[in-house]
Amino acid sequence: MCGMSESDSPMSPAGRVESSAGSVELVPGDAVTVLRVSGALDLALAPKLQQLVDRAERAAESTPLVIDLTSVDFLASAGMSVLVRAHQQWPTLRVVAEGRVVLRPLQMTRLTDVLDIYPSLDAAVAGR
Amino acid sequence: MSAPVAAGFEGLIAAARAAFRGPDGGQVAVRTRELDPALLAPVDGLALVVADAALLAAAAPGEVVTGALAVANGERAVLLTTDVPVGDRHEVVATVVGAATAELAAAMRAEAAVVDALHSIGRRLTAQLDIDLLVQDATNAATTSTGAQFGAFFYNLINEYGESYTLYTLSGVPREAFSRFPMPRNTQVFAPTFDGDGTVRSEDITADPRFGHNKPYFGMPSGHLPVRSYLAVSAISPTTGEVLGGFFFGHSDPGRFTARHEYLAEGIAGYAAIALDNARLFNREANMARELSRAMLPEAPRVPGLDIVTRYLPAATGGKIGGDWFDVLALPSGATAFVIGDVVGHGVAAAAVMGQVRTAIRSYALLEMNPPELLRNVSQLVSALPEATFVTCFYAVHDPVAERLVYANAGHLPAVLVRPDGAVEQIGEAMAQPLGVGREFPTAHTGFAAGCDLVLYTDGLVESRSRDLAVGIEWLVRGLSGVRAALDTGTACDQLIADLTGGAHDDDIALIHVHHAGARARFHRSVPADPDHLVAVRLDLARWLDGQGVSPMLTDDIVLAGYEAMANSVEHGYRDNPDGVLDVLAVRRGAELELTVTDHGAWKRPDPLDTTRGRGLPMIDTLAHTSTTTRRADGTTVTMGWTLPTG
Numbered sequence: 001m002c003g004m005s006e007s008d009s010p011m012s013p014a015g016r017v018e019s020s021a022g023s024v025e026l027v028p029g030d031a032v033t034v035l036r037v038s039g040a041l042d043l044a045l046a047p048k049l050q051q052l053v054d055r056a057e058r059a060a061e062s063t064p065l066v067i068d069l070t071s072v073d074f075l076a077s078a079g080m081s082v083l084v085r086a087h088q089q090w091p092t093l094r095v096v097a098e099g100r101v102v103l104r105p106l107q108m109t110r111l112t113d114v115l116d117i118y119p120s121l122d123a124a125v126a127g128r
Numbered sequence: 129m130s131a132p133v134a135a136g137f138e139g140l141i142a143a144a145r146a147a148f149r150g151p152d153g154g155q156v157a158v159r160t161r162e163l164d165p166a167l168l169a170p171v172d173g174l175a176l177v178v179a180d181a182a183l184l185a186a187a188a189p190g191e192v193v194t195g196a197l198a199v200a201n202g203e204r205a206v207l208l209t210t211d212v213p214v215g216d217r218h219e220v221v222a223t224v225v226g227a228a229t230a231e232l233a234a235a236m237r238a239e240a241a242v243v244d245a246l247h248s249i250g251r252r253l254t255a256q257l258d259i260d261l262l263v264q265d266a267t268n269a270a271t272t273s274t275g276a277q278f279g280a281f282f283y284n285l286i287n288e289y290g291e292s293y294t295l296y297t298l299s300g301v302p303r304e305a306f307s308r309f310p311m312p313r314n315t316q317v318f319a320p321t322f323d324g325d326g327t328v329r330s331e332d333i334t335a336d337p338r339f340g341h342n343k344p345y346f347g348m349p350s351g352h353l354p355v356r357s358y359l360a361v362s363a364i365s366p367t368t369g370e371v372l373g374g375f376f377f378g379h380s381d382p383g384r385f386t387a388r389h390e391y392l393a394e395g396i397a398g399y400a401a402i403a404l405d406n407a408r409l410f411n412r413e414a415n416m417a418r419e420l421s422r423a424m425l426p427e428a429p430r431v432p433g434l435d436i437v438t439r440y441l442p443a444a445t446g447g448k449i450g451g452d453w454f455d456v457l458a459l460p461s462g463a464t465a466f467v468i469g470d471v472v473g474h475g476v477a478a479a480a481v482m483g484q485v486r487t488a489i490r491s492y493a494l495l496e497m498n499p500p501e502l503l504r505n506v507s508q509l510v511s512a513l514p515e516a517t518f519v520t521c522f523y524a525v526h527d528p529v530a531e532r533l534v535y536a537n538a539g540h541l542p543a544v545l546v547r548p549d550g551a552v553e554q555i556g557e558a559m560a561q562p563l564g565v566g567r568e569f570p571t572a573h574t575g576f577a578a579g580c581d582l583v584l585y586t587d588g589l590v591e592s593r594s595r596d597l598a599v600g601i602e603w604l605v606r607g608l609s610g611v612r613a614a615l616d617t618g619t620a621c622d623q624l625i626a627d628l629t630g631g632a633h634d635d636d637i638a639l640i641h642v643h644h645a646g647a648r649a650r651f652h653r654s655v656p657a658d659p660d661h662l663v664a665v666r667l668d669l670a671r672w673l674d675g676q677g678v679s680p681m682l683t684d685d686i687v688l689a690g691y692e693a694m695a696n697s698v699e700h701g702y703r704d705n706p707d708g709v710l711d712v713l714a715v716r717r718g719a720e721l722e723l724t725v726t727d728h729g730a731w732k733r734p735d736p737l738d739t740t741r742g743r744g745l746p747m748i749d750t751l752a753h754t755s756t757t758t759r760r761a762d763g764t765t766v767t768m769g770w771t772l773p774t775g
Contacts, residue, residue, distance in 0.1 A: 021663040040666075043695045044659035074666070076691055077743040078699075101684060108750050109743045 019044035026052050032064045032125050038071040041079030053086045066124045068096040075105045087115055094124040137201050144176055144197045147218040148210050156212045163187050163205035173233045174201045176225040197222055242392055245273055250399035259407045263297045266400035271299035274389040276377035283373030309349050315342045321360040321374035329390050332382040333358035357384035361393045363401040372404050416476050428456040431464050435643040437621045443635050451478035452586045452636035453486050457493050462528060465493045466640055468584040469521035485519050499523050499536035503569035510564035518564035522584055526576055533576035536569045538562050541587060544605060548579025552605050578646035581612060588635035589628055603628055617643060651714035657702045662694050665712055676716055689751035690723050692744040693766040697727035705729055721770045728763035
């Protein structure tokens with residue numbers, strides 16, 4: 001429902017979408033735009049994350065985009081597909097990933113070699 | 129008025145004697161004497177022959193003989209001689225009589241052959257209870273006997289709903305020769321046969337006034353085998369007078385069928401009608417017994433922690449249907465009762481006794497009667513039945529708290545118990561006499577905890593005409609390890625039955641297979657295939673794995689692999705079907721854990737050019753110790769296996 005209303009007003013820079021087990025919050029900033037993902041990045045949340053990635057691209061294409069997976073407790077391939085597509089759309093994409101639950105699927109699929117991965121949001125914002 | 133001619137042998141002797149005439153035409157003196165019949169060539173029936181020189185040399189050595197005849201019938205022979213001058217009249221008479229009797233003998237031979245053929249066909253047909261075999265045999269026999277080019281038998285059967293339908297068999301032509309034509313209708317030509325109004329025999333049916341009056345063909349359909357000679361006979365039930373069917377014979381030449389053919393065809397039709405009557409009565413009885421047995425057999429209740437497979441297969445051949453039964457009862461106390469038994473005898477009567485015994489056992493079991501008391505009560509009931517019979521029965525109760533099996537056995541085959549370590553023992557052998565005979569039914573008990581199997585069965589599974597009971601039981605015991613190793617016990621039980629019976633069993637088979645899986649060794653969810661429902665399944669599966677003592681890291685892997693399989697089904701299997709259902713089943717057997725995700729949709733192969741997707745199956749391959757994807761016509765099953773670390 002939130003996703004629908006947000007996409008109805010594309011000019012609004014901020015936004016939040018959620019599924020039954022996860023959510024994504026768009027946090028606009030001067031230096032970077034952050035998409036903070038919580039809970040399960042699964043088949044239900046993945047299309048909603050894609051919406052916010054598209055929106056962030058339109059709203060702030062000049063600033064780097066950070067997808068913060070720190071609070072993610074389940075990462076499925078559907079979610080990783082969004083990360084890969086965002087990386088193709090937005091080569092400066094930075095991904096914050098730590099903990100076995102998130103890193104193991106990324107390593108298993110060798111996406112750790114493709115994506116620009118940071119251990120914390122601070123490191124990602126700083127770009128190092 | 130001529131004097132009455134004496135019949136038979138003596139008559140022929142008198143006639144022969146009168147044929148000896150002198151040159152004046154008057155009768156001459158004739159001497160008769162008995163002959164050894166072996167001196168004459170074998171004869172058919174009654175024969176009058178001219179005695180040749182060799183015969184005379186043997187039978188009348190040194191005598192002067194001017195004329196001689198011999199009369200013979202195979203058992204007896206008489207020589208007639210004269211020593212006065214005679215003409216050739218006696219020889220002319222012998223030649224004429226010889227020609228006449230040869231014709232008669234041939235006719236008698238043919239008649240005897242017809243009677244023989246009819247008799248043997250009749251015996252064969254009336255001993256046959258399989259309708260398909262019987263009608264084909266009758267059609268072949270009748271077609272051959274009538275010398276027809278081809279024959280057909282159209283017959284009526286009654287289906288299970290009481291509706292009549294018509295089938296046919298052919299002889300002398302392949303089925304394709306008729307398959308394009310409609311069933312014959314009640315036209316003027318066919319009506320007498322289908323109405324039972326008598327045999328139709330025509331020298332040339334195309335010249336018959338009844339022929340060729342009906343649309344659309346006005347005669348035979350084009351492409352129909354040419355028929356001129358036509359013979360049609362009804363098969364009429366001797367018990368009900370109902371027309372069961374009609375035999376039709378054809379030949380492309382006119383005038384082929386004689387009165388004898390008609391007689392033969394009518395004879396075979398008569399036997400076929402008796403045989404069809406028998407077969408229909410037999411099938412009705414067998415169907416009734418089968419339906420009675422089926423109707424009374426229960427669905428096993430779901431019992432937490434127990435995987436229960438039950439099977440009942442009515443006898444596939446012969447008439448031994450009815451009498452076997454099984455029952456699985458969830459008792460009010462939380463215990464489960466297992467019953468298997470066999471009423472001695474077969475058919476509707478046995479099925480009816482079975483129904484009463486089964487109901488009695490159910491009632492007493494639900495009153496929580498202990499096994500000895502229950503069997504004693506039922507035994508009294510059986511002995512009071514009007515028809516003397518007895519019943520074998522194995523009764524066992526599983527107490528889930530004590531993890532114990534209490535059982536008693538009234539003359540039934542022993543049960544098989546498999547311990548968690550795979551050790552097999554037979555329990556309950558020769559504990560008591562059958563119900564209806566026995567009075568005391570001692571009880572015994574044994575432990576029955578997680579990992580144990582219990583198998584109850586009836587003799588149809590292990591006994592056959594070609595195999596001793598003990599050998600059958602040995603085979604069963606050996607086959608059980610395969611059932612134990614299988615993840616799908618139901619399919620494994622079917623396989624075991626097929627292996628033991630060779631696919632053909634001439635007695636009923638009932639089987640109960642119980643695997644004590646432990647209360648939590650199985651996880652099953654059937655959910656709508658949409659992303660939101662997957663969340664609950666994922667969390668439930670993680671909790672179940674935790675309860676199984678699976679480490680958190682391995683739990684993460686198993687849950688992720690399972691989720692990827694489910695996500696594939698949602699995205700691919702059900703992309704066109706939002707109402708699809710997913711089955712997620714996890715089974716643990718010892719250290720082996722298997723997770724299957726089954727959908728009933730049609731998967732689309734992922735686009736290999738889309739690099740953002742298609743990571744699910746490779747992830748499953750990496751996460752699971754073993755994995756296979758099975759695409760069926762009606763969906764896909766992903767099977768993933770793990771070996772849990774021990775210790």
